[in-house]
Amino acid sequence: MSRSKFDPQVWLPKLVLAPTMLITLVFIYGFVAWNAYLSFSKSRMLPRYDWAGLQQYERLFSNDRWWVAAQNLFIFGALFIVFCLIVGLLLAIFLDQRIRIEGAIRTVYLYPMALSFVVTGTAWKWMLNPELGLQKLLRDWGFENFTFDWLVNPDMAIYTVVIAGVWQSSGFVMALFLAGMRGIDDSIVKAAQVDGATLPTIYRRIILPNLGPVLFSALIVLTHIAIKSFDLIVALTGGGPGFSTDVPATFVYAYAFTRGQIGVGSAASMMMLMAVVAIIIPYLYSELREKRA
């Protein structure tokens, strides 16, 4: 079969892919470059394309609210990831014990993932509201001095975001771990049992060490969810009280779209991109290495 330039089998695939290539170049790479340029410009209320060097970044780094947001992301991200991993792993181990109604239980653990973060935020905002929420419930049950006002306490409000986030995402981590456990070769476990290994030993010595790749994937996904968290914070705390629960994603929105500080907003969004790049690179590296091995 000779392939001339005019053979549709040669040009048709390229033609079919062309619109997506164009879209990718313009709306992903082009827009990132555009946004990067904005972050080096004098833009305030309106985009202005005069070069301003690192002015916007200097403004960003001298902004207290930005550092609160960055610190919140750090606190929220770390706790969210650790608790999702612990809860997800424990539930996966318990579910791996020939549980009779495993399918139904799995469905229940996972359904929050189908909800929008706005719905999750709305539900937890109601439950955590100190007047009529969990605090009242516990007081009605006889714990009269029970106080749970984290939602309106600037020092504690960020932890309510962790509570709601873990509720939403831990079931997903459970599903990842469970799939990983089921993928481990049965014969190794059987052999260990024949040798008289106890259940905890089997998990500690055989199953958990084999979950490395799953743990890594879960870590990437959770970090990514944490960095992008926006809707959950808007719906649950609105970034408040004050701006005590601001995160970079809400900071970008506020500066770029409601406070008329386009330059600072785009600089902040570039910092978010840097954070994501920092987690993608080791991921891509490990993926490529696996393929080569």
Place this chain on the structure above:
Amino acid sequence: MSSRTAGAGMHPGWRVLTYAILLVAALYYLLPLFVMLNTSLKSLAEIRSGNLLSLPQDPSLAAWSKAWGSACTGISCDGVKGYFWNSVKITVPAVLISTMVGAINGYVLSKWRFRGSNLFFGMLLVGTMLPFQVVLLPMARTLGELGLAGTVSGLIMVHVIYGIAFTTLFFRNFYIGVPDDLVRAARIDGAGFWRIFFRIMLPMSLPIIMVSLIWQMTQIWNDFLFGVVYSSGDAQPITVALNNLVNSTTGVKEYNVDMAAAIIAALPTLLVYVLAGSYFVRGMTAGAVKG
């Protein structure tokens, strides 16, 4: 795919404990849904006198009908029904278009590879990890130039553009598993590009089509970021309307209406999850892990 460990060899006490822990966890996950439903069926007076778990004495759907038809969200007081339909009008076309484009892209990137196509796939994958904050401003400007700012069509466009990376990923990884010999044989028989796609590839794609449809549907229905930035007034999707309703500061806080509206906003994706849970989980792992 069988449960691995010798659960049978476990001490009965441990077994009971395992079940107890699993059930407590299940209650924890169900609690917010139950509280939402419970609250939505009570009157405001009852909400104030009772607590989160006290059952409604006189269950009523009044809050539901108010949330749907007459609650105030920001400026207007027509409930969330208009916004619910906006979300339908945004989600249905965006899901269908992005899935169709993804299927064809995946076909090319797996069965008609050319020089540079792998590199392009790599470049496209970056789109699955991109924090969208970084494209918000340029896209806002572009939508304005195109006259699509604040419209349903504008949101459809945005969702299609940033959904293609995911749908292409799904189909490409699915078609990679289809033997190349099948395509080669069809070509020897004289079948061309489109014929192979429609006659051979598409008929075997039902599982991945489901994954793509469900993934895109949940993503787009649940989207808040694009919705809040690119829509205004009566073009807003349901997630934005729900947030406006719950966080509006005027008047008496009607928790029962808030909860009914939240359930209405969650219903379509919950329904999809209950009906097609296994595809849902597959999409989540494929999209999330591979992305």
